[in-house]
Structure formats: structure tokens, C-alpha cells
Amino acid sequence: MPPVINKEECIGCGVCAEICPCDVLHMTGEDVPQITYPEECWHCNACVLDCAVQAIKLRVPLPAMMLYLEARE
Ligand code: SF4
Ligand code: SF4
Structure with missing residues (x-):
């Protein structure tokens, strides 16, 4: 399930696309x-x-x- 990008807030810097290790995001x-x-x-x-x-x-x-919740306990 990919992340959701708020188009109103995004300034188009491209950092997320650069750091994503799985090629999910692209400029x-x-x-x-x-x-x-x-x-x-x-x-x-x-x-x-x-x-x-x-x-x-x-x-x-x-x-x-x-799984996250179980890992915290
Ligand atoms: S890191 Fe930059 S390009 Fe990616 S969502 Fe945030 S503002 Fe937009
Ligand atoms: S950086 Fe890439 S793999 Fe990691 S949460 Fe964001 S979209 Fe998913």
C-alpha cells in the first residue's frame, strides 16, 4: 500500500523520490x-x-x- 501525497502541501523537491529504496516514487x-x-x-x-x-x-x-503493535509489547 503506497503512501499518499498531499498535492496541496508538496513543494516538488523530489527528496522522497530520491531516497525511496523501492522505486515507488518518481519525479x-x-x-x-x-x-x-x-x-x-x-x-x-x-x-x-x-x-x-x-x-x-x-x-x-x-x-x-x-505486527508493529506486537513488537512494541
Ligand atoms: S519530499 Fe518533496 S517531493 Fe516528496 S512529497 Fe515531500 S515536498 Fe513533495
Ligand atoms: S520510502 Fe518508498 S518504500 Fe519507504 S515508505 Fe516511502 S514509498 Fe514506501
Whole structure:
């Protein structure tokens, strides 16, 4: 499940596309990164952490979210 980019907040810096290890995000001449390989996202959160204007939100699938919760306990 790929992240969601807020097009109103995004300033088109391209940092998220550069740091994504899975080629999920690409700058393709648009002002906002395009999601190219959505199924490749492994929810590492790097794009969210490196976005200077907090324009990206991660959507973690429910089964993975349950694993996160178990790991915290
Ligand atoms: S890092 Fe944030 S501001 Fe920069 S292109 Fe990606 S979503 Fe847009
Ligand atoms: S969460 Fe990680 S793998 Fe998914 S789009 Fe962001 S940087 Fe790429």
C-alpha cells in the first residue's frame, strides 16, 4: 500500500523520490511525485521522515500494523 501525497502541501523537491529504496516514487516532470510501483512499498517510512513539509502520509496495511503493535509489547 503506497503512501499518499498531499498535492496541496508538496513543494516538488523530489527528496522522497530520491531516497525511496523501492522505486515507488518518481519525479516524472510533474510538480508532485508519481506513484510508479505501489506494490513495492515496504513501509519503511523514509519518505515520510525526509519530507520537509510533511506532505506524505504512510498507509500501513492492517496485518503489518498488528505486527508493529506486537513488537512494541
Ligand atoms: S519530499 Fe515531500 S515536498 Fe518533496 S517531493 Fe516528496 S512529497 Fe513533495
Ligand atoms: S515508505 Fe519507504 S518504500 Fe514506501 S514509498 Fe516511502 S520510502 Fe518508498
